[in-house]
Amino acid sequence: MAKYLLLKHYRGAKEIPCAPMDQWTPEEVEAHLAFMGHVANTFRERGEFVDAQALSPEGTFVRHDGAGKPPVTDGPFAETKDLIAGWMVIDVDSVERAHEAAAFLSSAPGPGGEPINEWIEVRPFLEHTHTDVE
Amino acid sequence: MDAVVRDLTPQVLGVLVRRGADFAAAEDAVQEALVEAVRRWPDDPPDDPKPWLITVAWRKFIDANRRESARRTREVRLHDEPEPGPAEEHDDTLQLLFLCCHPALTPASAVALTLRAVGGLTTAQIAEAYLVPEPTMGQRISRAKRTIADAGVGAPGDLSRVLKVLYLIFNEGYSGDVDLAAEAIRLTRMLRGASDEPEVAGLLALMLLHHARRTARWTEDGALVPLAEQDRSRWDTALITEGVDILQDALAKDRLGEYQCQAAIAALHCDARSTEETDWTQVLEWYDELARLTDSPVVALNRAVAVGEADGPLAGLRALETVPADVPRRVAVEAWLRERVGDTVVAADLYVQAATAARSTAERDHLTKQAARLRHAPG
Numbered sequence: 001m002a003k004y005l006l007l008k009h010y011r012g013a014k015e016i017p018c019a020p021m022d023q024w025t026p027e028e029v030e031a032h033l034a035f036m037g038h039v040a041n042t043f044r045e046r047g048e049f050v051d052a053q054a055l056s057p058e059g060t061f062v063r064h065d066g067a068g069k070p071p072v073t074d075g076p077f078a079e080t081k082d083l084i085a086g087w088m089v090i091d092v093d094s095v096e097r098a099h100e101a102a103a104f105l106s107s108a109p110g111p112g113g114e115p116i117n118e119w120i121e122v123r124p125f126l127e128h129t130h131t132d133v134e
Numbered sequence: 135m136d137a138v139v140r141d142l143t144p145q146v147l148g149v150l151v152r153r154g155a156d157f158a159a160a161e162d163a164v165q166e167a168l169v170e171a172v173r174r175w176p177d178d179p180p181d182d183p184k185p186w187l188i189t190v191a192w193r194k195f196i197d198a199n200r201r202e203s204a205r206r207t208r209e210v211r212l213h214d215e216p217e218p219g220p221a222e223e224h225d226d227t228l229q230l231l232f233l234c235c236h237p238a239l240t241p242a243s244a245v246a247l248t249l250r251a252v253g254g255l256t257t258a259q260i261a262e263a264y265l266v267p268e269p270t271m272g273q274r275i276s277r278a279k280r281t282i283a284d285a286g287v288g289a290p291g292d293l294s295r296v297l298k299v300l301y302l303i304f305n306e307g308y309s310g311d312v313d314l315a316a317e318a319i320r321l322t323r324m325l326r327g328a329s330d331e332p333e334v335a336g337l338l339a340l341m342l343l344h345h346a347r348r349t350a351r352w353t354e355d356g357a358l359v360p361l362a363e364q365d366r367s368r369w370d371t372a373l374i375t376e377g378v379d380i381l382q383d384a385l386a387k388d389r390l391g392e393y394q395c396q397a398a399i400a401a402l403h404c405d406a407r408s409t410e411e412t413d414w415t416q417v418l419e420w421y422d423e424l425a426r427l428t429d430s431p432v433v434a435l436n437r438a439v440a441v442g443e444a445d446g447p448l449a450g451l452r453a454l455e456t457v458p459a460d461v462p463r464r465v466a467v468e469a470w471l472r473e474r475v476g477d478t479v480v481a482a483d484l485y486v487q488a489a490t491a492a493r494s495t496a497e498r499d500h501l502t503k504q505a506a507r508l509r510h511a512p513g
Contacts, residue, residue, distance in 0.1 A: 001242040001264065047243075047274025050266050091266050093240045127494040 003050060003091045003125040004098040006105055010057070010085035014119035018110045028111055035108045043090055043101065054086035089125075098122055138183055139168060140254040146187045147251060148226030151233060155195050157279040161251065163195035227252065228328045231321070234278075235296045238285040243278040244299045245306075250275050253317050263312040296325070297337050297393065304341050315345060326380075335384035336394030342377035343400035346370040358500040362409040374404045395424040414444035431461045439467055447474035465491065466501055473508065482508040 010016075021029060036052075043049035058076040065072045088105065092098050102120040110116040143164060150160035167190040171183070180186035234248040246264075249255045255263075261271035304318035322338045350364040359365075381397045399420045406412035421437035434457045442450025450471045457464055469484035485505035492498035 001245075003265070044270065045273060045277075047246075047270050047272075047277055049270050091264070091270070093242050124493075126492065126498060 001091050001093060002095075002098075002127075003089060004095075004101075005121075005123045005125065006088040006090065006098075006102050007121040007123060008085045008087060008105075009119065009121060010083040016116065016118045018114075018116050018118075024111050028109070028113070031109050031113065032116075036105075039105050039108070040088065042104070043088070048090045048092050048097075048101070050089035050091050052086070052088045055084055057083055057085070095124070098124075139171070142184055142187055143168070143254045144227045144230050144252045145184065146191050146226075148228075148230035149188050150191060150195055152226055152229055153192070156283045157233070157251075158276070158283065159195060159198060160191075161279070163191045163198060166194040167191035227324065231325065232292075232296055233282065235299045236282050236285060237292075237295065238281050239278055241299065241302055243274060243281070244295075245302050246271060246274045247278040247282075248299055248321070249303065249314075249317065253321060255312065255317070259312045263306065263314050293329070293331060293333070297333060300325070301337060301393075304344075315341070315348070319345060330387075332384040332387040332389050333391040333393050335380050336391055336397050339377045339381035339384065340393050340397035340400055342373045342380070343397060343404050346373035346377065346404060352496075356496060358496040360500070361403065366407060369404065374401075377401065378404070390423065390427070392424065392427050395420050395427065399424075409443070412443070414440060418444045431458050435461050435464055435467055439470075442471050442474065447471045451475070462491070462493065463488070469501075469504065473504075478508045478511065 021032070024032070040049060040052050060076055061074040062071050063074075090098065090101055092101065099122060102122050106118050106120045107115040108118070146167070147160055147164050150163060151157060155163065164187070167187050170190055171187060175183075231248065231252050234251055235244045239247065246260055249260045249263075250257065257272045257275060258268050260275075261268040264271065300318050300322050303321070304315050306314045319338070319341050322334070322341060326334050326338050347364065347369050349370075350366065350368040351359055353359060377397065378401050381394065381401055384394050385398070399417055402413055402417050402420070418437070418440040421433065421440050424433050425437055435454075438450050438453040438457060441453040451468070454464070454468060454471065465484055466488035469481045469488055472478075472484060473481035482505045485501050485508065489498050489501035489505065492501055
């Protein structure tokens with residue numbers, strides 16, 4: 001088994017071929033969110049689900065500024081090019097299954113109930129432990 | 135009582151399954167019997183716990199079956215089943231192990247089910263070991279049971295599949311308080327007690343010889359220590375002796391297999407006081423044997439390392455040419471061979487490239503440090 005992060009970019013390196021969600025009807029938004037829940041439940045039922053989280057679109061940059069000084073903050077930046085909307089983490093048998101799962105997530109309905117086919121970034125986790133055969 | 139229960143649970147489960155109970159129902163019945171044991175044994179301990187558990191679990195199973203009228207036909211068949219003779223008893227756990235490695239299951243499902251049903255670990259412990267939420271592991275295990283029930287118990291896994299599953303469990307190592315390597319060794323010992331197949335002994339020897347070096351393989355903060363730099367005084371000599379003895383018994387049967395070859399290579403490493411003193415010519419001969427038994431590109435890659443040690447890095451690089459480019463760790467091996475040739479600039483670049491493709495943090499950190507070492511080497 002290997003864990004994969006399925007990363008949802010709200011906007012980023014890959015263009016999403018549909019209108020932003022604030023222009024959808026409430027029913028379309030609802031159907032979309034219900035589908036997300038359905039995807040998570042499907043992974044749960046298959047024994048593959050690890051985690052799913054949504055992120056607030058705005059964040060703050062923070063850094064250390066020397067001992068005894070308060071942290072320096074910067075932002076929020078409204079115009080960031082990339083925006084991560086959320087993620088799912090799955091634990092699956094193969095990279096092929098990870099891709100299949102990502103494609104399923106990508107098929108969430110958008111305006112008119114049509115699949116959005118948004119790009120999902122699939123990133124393998126680095127393992128923490130393993131016995132190495134020399 | 136815990137240790138007794140942990141040993142007996144798979145045996146009792148095995149008896150029920152052999153008598154024709156389906157997997158999930160058998161497990162429920164055994165759990166109910168255990169609950170009853172916890173309630174009654176403190177005041178009224180049985181003379182022999184195993185027949186007690188079998189009798190109670192079987193009764194629980196029959197009761198549950200009766201309640202399900204839809205299963206009436208199966209119930210009739212079950213009542214016709216003869217009582218097992220004493221000679222069959224020791225095979226029950228073994229049969230359960232083969233069932234858990236059913237060909238209809240993916241490796242991950244077989245691993246989870248084996249740990250639950252044969253290993254007697256709780257779902258929470260298995261979930262912790264594999265770093266997934268407990269309900270996820272619970273689902274994985276119940277799906278595996280359903281898959282077996284649907285596929286029918288007629289075609290249990292073959293021995294090579296069982297060995298593969300045990301090997302996968304061993305390779306997972308340990309995280310949290312669950313030591314899966316130790317668990318794999320325990321299960322493989324059990325299997326060896328019931329099977330004379332030399333490959334079973336070969337796998338057990340391989341595990342012991344690797345396990346013996348475990349503490350030397352990692353620093354206290356989790357960094358990887360390559361074989362050449364390991365403190366060999368920290369190797370567990372008792373485990374090495376046991377592993378070598380088991381391997382020699384296996385090899386004497388003259389039916390060579392992959393695990394015996396790998397164990398033989400591990401034994402040669404364990405036998406040397408340093409990499410310089412390692413009998414690389416013999417290591418290479420074993421890799422040649424292994425390559426004849428399997429066309430695995432990983433074996434071809436490891437063989438190239440042995441060639442590099444036995445016949446020099448240029449010969450190693452030539453051996454590497456036949457290894458496909460997409461084999462994991464191929465770039466790391468090439469970096470190591472290039473460094474030995476004296477091509478440090480190319481080697482450093484290759485180490486960086488290998489670090490990018492590493493599959494674990496320990497491996498990535500180790501390779502990054504190799505690149506850093508070469509780039510900051512004097513001269």
